[in-house]
Amino acid sequence: MQTDLPERREAEGLSQGGLADAVGVTRQTINAIERDRYDPSLALAFALADYFDCRIEELFEPSVDDE
C-alpha cells in the first residue's frame, strides 16, 4: 500500500512516535506503514485518515504488487 503518510506527518511537525500515540499504536507500526512493510487494518486506516482530516483513499493507494 503506497502512502504519503511521511509527508503529511512531517508537515504537521509530528514524529512517528507522536503519531503512534495519537492513533494508539506503536512507533514501529507507523514506521512499517511508511516503509510499505505493513498494511494497516481498516480501523487504523480510518483513525489515520481522521487524524489528518482526509479520506482513506487520499492517504493510501494500492501498490502495483497489491493489485
Next chain:
Amino acid sequence: MSDTLHPAVETVAGSPRRYKRVVYGIFTVGIVGLFAGMLFDMALAGTTIYLLGAWLGTGLAAVLPRVSPATLTDERDTATHRHASGLTIRLIGGLGLGIVPALYALEAADIVTITPTMWGAIWMGSALFLVWGGCYTYVTRFQ
C-alpha cells in the same frame, strides 16, 4: 508513565522494543537453562530455571500491556502472530503430509526404521494439528 508501577517495571513497560526484548530474553534464559540442565545432568536446576523463566515471561507478557500507559503491542503484533502461526501449521502440515506416509511405507518395506524419537515428533505434529483444529473450530463458531 504510571505512578503505581515499580521503577524497574516502568523501564520495561515504557517501550515496546524493550518490553519484547526483556520478555523474549526471559523465555530464552529459561529454555537455555532447561537444555543446559539436561546436557550437564542437572535436570532439577534446569527445570527450575525453565519454570521460573516461563512463569515470569508469561506473567510479564500478560500483565505489562494492561498496566503500561505506553502502547506495547498493537494490531501489527497480532497480524505477525497470525502470519507466523499460519506459516507454522503450513510448514508442519507440509512436512507431515509429504514425509510421514513415505516413512510408513519405507518402514513396511524394511528400508527404514521409525525410531522412538521420530514417533515422538510424529505424535507431536499430529497433536499440534488436533489443537489447531479445535482452535479453528472455536474461532469459526464463536468469534
